[in-house]
Amino acid sequence: MACAELRHDPVRAILLGIRMSPARVRHRLRRLERRLSVRARAAGPTALPSAARLPPPAGRTVRPVPGRVMHLVTNGLPFRHAGYTVRTQALAEAQRAVGLDPHVVTRLGFPVAQGVLDARPLQTVGGVPQHRLLPLLMPYGQSAVLARNAELAGRLVERLRPGVLHAATDHCNGRVALALREAYGLPVVYEVRGFLEDTWLTQAPGRSRDDEIYRARRELETYCMREADLVLTLGAAMKAEIVARGVPEERVLISPNAVDDTFLAPLPDGAPLRARLGIAPDDLVVGTVSSLTPHEGIGTLLRAGAELRRRGVPARLLIVGDGPERRPLQRLAAELGLDDGVAVFTGRVPHAQVRDYYAALDVFALPRTDERVCRLVTPLKPVEAMASGLPVVSSDLPAMRELVEPGVNGHLIHPTSPRVWADFLEKLLYCQKRRNEWGAAARELVARERTWKRVAATTREAYRSLGCA
Numbered sequence: 001m002a003c004a005e006l007r008h009d010p011v012r013a014i015l016l017g018i019r020m021s022p023a024r025v026r027h028r029l030r031r032l033e034r035r036l037s038v039r040a041r042a043a044g045p046t047a048l049p050s051a052a053r054l055p056p057p058a059g060r061t062v063r064p065v066p067g068r069v070m071h072l073v074t075n076g077l078p079f080r081h082a083g084y085t086v087r088t089q090a091l092a093e094a095q096r097a098v099g100l101d102p103h104v105v106t107r108l109g110f111p112v113a114q115g116v117l118d119a120r121p122l123q124t125v126g127g128v129p130q131h132r133l134l135p136l137l138m139p140y141g142q143s144a145v146l147a148r149n150a151e152l153a154g155r156l157v158e159r160l161r162p163g164v165l166h167a168a169t170d171h172c173n174g175r176v177a178l179a180l181r182e183a184y185g186l187p188v189v190y191e192v193r194g195f196l197e198d199t200w201l202t203q204a205p206g207r208s209r210d211d212e213i214y215r216a217r218r219e220l221e222t223y224c225m226r227e228a229d230l231v232l233t234l235g236a237a238m239k240a241e242i243v244a245r246g247v248p249e250e251r252v253l254i255s256p257n258a259v260d261d262t263f264l265a266p267l268p269d270g271a272p273l274r275a276r277l278g279i280a281p282d283d284l285v286v287g288t289v290s291s292l293t294p295h296e297g298i299g300t301l302l303r304a305g306a307e308l309r310r311r312g313v314p315a316r317l318l319i320v321g322d323g324p325e326r327r328p329l330q331r332l333a334a335e336l337g338l339d340d341g342v343a344v345f346t347g348r349v350p351h352a353q354v355r356d357y358y359a360a361l362d363v364f365a366l367p368r369t370d371e372r373v374c375r376l377v378t379p380l381k382p383v384e385a386m387a388s389g390l391p392v393v394s395s396d397l398p399a400m401r402e403l404v405e406p407g408v409n410g411h412l413i414h415p416t417s418p419r420v421w422a423d424f425l426e427k428l429l430y431c432q433k434r435r436n437e438w439g440a441a442a443r444e445l446v447a448r449e450r451t452w453k454r455v456a457a458t459t460r461e462a463y464r465s466l467g468c469a
Contacts, residue, residue, distance in 0.1 A: 020444060021237040025290040027055060036237040042051070052223040054146050054175045056183035067469045070102040070162035070234035072153065073172045077125050078353075079111040079118070083257075083293065084193060085379040086351055088168065090260060092128040094456035100469065102112055103160055104130045107173065109138050123347075129387030131156055146172060148273035150179045157184050159466060163468035165201045167224075169193045189459075190228035191255065194359040197221065198373035201297040203324075210426075222246070224316055229466055232459070238397045255458055258450040263355065263387035264443065270359030272406040278341040279360065280318050284429040286363045286393075287318030288337040289381045292325040295374055297367035297395065299332055303418035306336035306369075313426055319345040320357045321443060340374060358388040362435060363428060370415045383450055386410075391435050393425065 071092060077085045091104040104125075112119055112134055123130045133152040139145050149172075157165075157180055167177035168191040177188045197217035203209055207214065222245045225231050230253040231247055233239050243249050271281065279285060286305065290296045298319060308315040317338065319329070326345060333343040349357060358364070364385035368374040378384055378399040382392050386409065394400040396412035404410040411428070428435060463469030 005322050006440050012070050026117075035040070043297040046437055050172075052131075052175065052220050054150060055144075056179045057147075057151040057409070059154050059180075062158055062184055063141060064163040065101070065161045066163050067099065067463075068160065068162045068164075069095060069103065069463070070153075070157065070160060070165050071102055072107075072165060072167040072177050073104060074168070074173060075104045075114075075168065076130050079114070079116050081351055082191065082346060084168070084402060087193065087257065087380060089128065090258070090452045091455060091459070093126050093236055093360065094452035095163075095459060096127060097453065098456045098460055099459055100129055100463075103162065104128055105153055105156060106130065106132055106144055108133045108135065110150065115191050130359070132156060133179065142172075146176060150176045150183075153173045154180060154183060157186070161456075162186065164189060164463050164466060166191060167228075169221070171220040171224050175220070175431045178224065178227050182456040187229040187468055188227075189230045189232060189462065189466075190224050191234040192221075192231060194234075194240060194377045195221065195238075195241065195373055198376070199295070200372070202369075202371050202373060203293065205460045209279075212449060232462065235399055235402050237376050237378075241376055253462055255462075256450055257378060258452045258455045259384055259387040259446060260452050263384055264451075267359040267388050270356070273356045273360045276361070277344050277346075279318075279344070279444055280314075283314050285316045285318050285361050286365050286429070287320065287361045287387070288365050289349075289368075290322040290323075290379075291356060292319070292321050292323030292329060294325060295324075295369050295371045296389050297369045297415060298329050300324065300334050300367040300369075300416060300421060301338055301365050301419050302329065302338060304421035305343060305421035306338055307418060308426060309337070309431075310430075311422070311426065313429065315425070315429060316341075316358065316438065317398065318360060319343065320343045320349055320354070321346075322348040354384070355388060356393065358371070358385055358390060361390055362386075363425065364390040364392045365425075366392060366400065367398060367413075368400075368415060370395070370397065374415075375399060385445040386439075387450075389439040389443045391428065391438035391442060393421075393428065403445075405441075405445075409438050410447055424438055427443045 052444055073088050078088045086158050092104055095102045098182035129281055139148050153176055162216060165177040165180055165186050166189045167173040174190045181188045197214050204417055225242055225247050230244055231252045233242055234256055239252050239254055242252050304315045305315055330345055343384060366382050374401055375397045382403055385392055393402050394412055395415035396406050404412055406412050411424060413424055460469055
């Protein structure tokens with residue numbers, strides 16, 4: 001290929017080792033990211049259910065290695081830090097500890113297509129091999145992307161010889177796994193970590209569940225659930241939803257969000273971080289660790305904080321995380337008079353440092369809105385907060401009732417009433433004895449039921465039920 005052509009295709013140039021100036025690479029990759037985003041929106045999940053089946057790649061017979069697991073995921077650490085990638089990594093490391101041999105395979109093009117200049121096909125993270133599927137040229141259109149994804153993943157199947165294919169939402173990963181099952185005869189576990197069609201709905205103003213895109217996403221997800229040999233999911237509310245879609249109850253197992261043993265250890269001293277953030281030792285800190293999206297309801301927490309300050313309560317708000325709502329929320333905080341460090345927005349924090357931020361809190365808040373996705377999906381962060389010995393005050397939603405027992409380890413509040421939030425937080429902040437008792441009960445619950453070691457053992461038994469571990 002001519003150099004002139006390569007200048008317009010930075011991904012191929014990087015993969016071939018052709019030198020380009022850093023400024024030119026960044027400029028080209030920004031243009032490429034914009035172009036890929038437009039393509040993704042244009043060729044998004046609008047396929048009809050009749051086109052859900054992905055043709056299997058050509059393959060040869062493989063002799064599976066018992067206990068070897070191929071995780072098919074969208075993205076991974078260290079290039080993407082989110083609850084999704086933390087769960088993937090933590091589960092894989094825990095599986096290694098219980099004698100399994102997990103390999104993580106990220107989606108076609110990751111991370112180069114996201115602008116990360118790293119074209120290594122294999123990277124070991126925390127002792128877990130992470131395999132990258134990096135073609136010289138990204139195909140156009142979702143069907144072509146998935147077919148190429150399955151082709152390159154198939155080559156890994158022939159080399160690694162896994163005993164089971166473990167795909168995590170969304171349906172793109174599930175459909176690739178099902179195509180590989182058809183080619184190689186391997187069992188498929190589909191792990192439902194969320195209902196992404198409902199997440200999309202919270203971020204698409206004016207759209208409804210009657211929207212064609214919503215229906216297509218939902219039906220493609222349901223197709224993967226029904227076709228998988230076994231379905232794993234995060235909680236009872238999610239299991240009930242999956243069973244309601246026609247999946248036999250005995251084929252759906254709960255594999256909850258959890259923590260490793262480091263989260264159950266005593267928290268570090270929170271005073272140094274508080275000092276760096278300008279929080280006085282006697283300030284009472286309510287906060288959250290979250291992606292800043294509309295359905296997280298952070299605006300309710302800010303309004304409750306403003307009401308507490310109006311009452312003279314020395315409350316500070318600590319908002320850890322990033323997302324599309326960060327700037328609007330910072331503007332709202334300023335409008336509410338929560339500037340001058342009363343409401344602290346830290347941005348994204350590396351997961352290795354997140355316990356320092358839990359240590360700076362007195363109360364963990366989860367003010368999620370009453371959206372369908374929030375009613376169904378139990379997030380990871382309150383589990384981490386509970387393991388850290390913090391009382392959790394949450395919106396009263398079915399998924400959170402699986403974690404929070406009012407009066408024992410936390411409290412549940414109507415999702416959209418800042419005044420009710422302020423009333424309860426005022427009482428709790430001024431009662432350290434209650435906070436300590438609830439925090440201790442929260443840690444005990446997590447230690448008993450929600451460790452990654454326990455979850456890994458559950459997945460091992462699930463694989464054994466399929467004859468592959």
